[in-house]
Amino acid sequence: MIQPATERRIKEVTSLKRKKGRDSTGCYLIEGVRLLESALQSGVVISEVLVTESALNDSRLKNALGKSEVRLKQVSDRAMGKMSDTTTPSGVLAVLPFPEPTTDCIACFSKTLVLDGVSDPGNVGTLIRTAAWFGVNAIVAGPGTADFFAPKTVRSTMGGMWSMVLEKVSHLPGFIATNVRAGVDVRVAAMNGSPIQDWSPSSPSMIVIGSEAHGVSQEVQNAASGAVSIAGSTTNETVESLNAAIAGGILMSHWGR
The missing domain is CATH 3.30.1330.30 (Ribosomal protein L30/S12)
Structure with a gap:
């Protein structure tokens, strides 16, 4: 009973x-x-x-x-x-x-998604779900990013959170700089970046997605290997940028090829 x-x-x-x-x-x-x-x-x-x-x-x-x-x-x-x-x-x-802290070297993973201040739990959960679909090995969250284990985040992952490593770091620019020095190809998503189709990702590599309001911080951009962008319609005059989860999905689709 x-x-x-x-x-x-x-x-x-x-x-x-x-x-x-x-x-x-x-x-x-x-x-x-x-x-x-x-x-x-x-x-x-x-x-x-x-x-x-x-x-x-x-x-x-x-x-x-x-x-x-x-x-x-x-x-x-x-x-x-x-x-x-x-x-x-x-x-x-x-x-x-909570999962046990990983002893793995994040820089050793072939694909790591990094979140810089993505504060909306639904977007974070959707990014985790999308990352699982495209075979991303780990997700690293910097300060200001929604909690991986908040109820709305968890619901939005649709179970994708259990197929990868989830880590938090307290100082994202330092984390990025350390990985660049270790030979990791780190690209931030930015409006002024090179077209995503021109990027041939090496392994290991990382993509950084920034906050919905401000994008990737300047400190993180300065520490990264470079920036990539997603071209929109040349006739668009009303939409300034893509939702963080949508942008992440497009970038990961290219990354996964």
Whole structure:
């Protein structure tokens, strides 16, 4: 028989919607059967799954859990509403621990995407999802970038976050300069860059995507190997730039060829 979650546990899980709660516990939330399926297929550690009574009868959930030994707790619809970050809760939440810090050399990866102040969680999640599609090995976030493990970011990744290394750095210009010295081809996305089709990426290489409002910082541009751009229509007079996630997708498409 599935045991009910305690009020204390419900409060702890609810705190994971906030960065402070995630950082203090070292855990984050995923929501919905689809993400749970992805997590199980990826083999990531799942600490606990919390479900409502109605969700327990979902055949897709039953198939997803299968013979897994994941700890299952039942909660009321009211408690699920508190813990969920969505307007219409799916009835399924899971708690996952942060991945262990990598001991790998980021400069040794063939493709690393770097985010410089991309503050919108939806854009960060979409960039992670797109990076997974194009075979990017790692994503590095500098200051001002949305938390990888914020609920909206996680939802937007559609499971792509479990196929790559996710790292944060406190001083992005220094990180970029160190990698350039190590022989990494680092290109920033900038309006005044060379056309992306003229870039023949070497390996290892990195692409830096900047904030939606200000682009890549001047300090990071100065530290990089060069800049690349995406040509738009010559007749356009109304759109100044591309959304960060859209620009990243176009650049990664070229990178992945």
